[in-house]
Amino acid sequence: MTPESLKRARHVISENLRTVAACDALAKGDLVELGSLMAEAHASYSKDFEGSCPEADAMVALAQDLPGLIGARLTGGGFGGCTINLVEQSAAPDFVEALGARYAAQIGIVPQIHICHASDGAGRLE
Numbered sequence: 001m002t003p004e005s006l007k008r009a010r011h012v013i014s015e016n017l018r019t020v021a022a023c024d025a026l027a028k029g030d031l032v033e034l035g036s037l038m039a040e041a042h043a044s045y046s047k048d049f050e051g052s053c054p055e056a057d058a059m060v061a062l063a064q065d066l067p068g069l070i071g072a073r074l075t076g077g078g079f080g081g082c083t084i085n086l087v088e089q090s091a092a093p094d095f096v097e098a099l100g101a102r103y104a105a106q107i108g109i110v111p112q113i114h115i116c117h118a119s120d121g122a123g124r125l126e
Contacts, residue, residue, distance in 0.1 A: 011048035015041060031070045031086075038071030038086065039064075045074055052079070055107055059083045062102040068095050089117075 001009070018037045025033040042060050046052035056074045060083055063072040068091020075084040087095045096113045104110045 007048040007050075011044045014044055014048075018044075035069070035071030035086070038073045042073035042083075055109070056080060056083055058107055059099070059103055059111065062106065063095075063099050066095050066098050067091050 018041050022034055022037045025031075025037065042052070042057075046057055052074050060072045060074065063069055063083075063085050068088040070086035070088065072083055072085045074082070076082045085095070085099070092115050096115060100111055100113050
């Protein structure tokens with residue numbers, strides 16, 4: 001296996017383990033652990049899988065010390081696109097404003113940041 005293939009495989013295997021650990025953290029209500037797992041996931045996706053980009057890495061890094069942050073990482077297809085930030089609901093409006101300003105100042109692009117919330121998802125209608 002080439003060193004590059006080994007890095008990619010390490011990401012996939014470790015991401016599967018993190019997904020199970022994240023489920024456990026959510027079941028326990030351990031948001032600190034969830035945030036840590038999100039940080040590990042982003043670092044692995046960026047460094048081992050090399051599926052991030054400087055802009056997404058900056059968005060995640062700039063969020064790290066903002067009040068209310070639980071965790072941040074790249075999400076979706078990778079190679080740019082979206083990050084997800086889990087934020088305490090009461091801190092969300094200020095978080096959006098601060099992160100947007102930081103990102104625009106560092107990258108020179110005004111980001112689109114949307115506040116959303118988790119839902120039950122798809123289900124069967126009776």
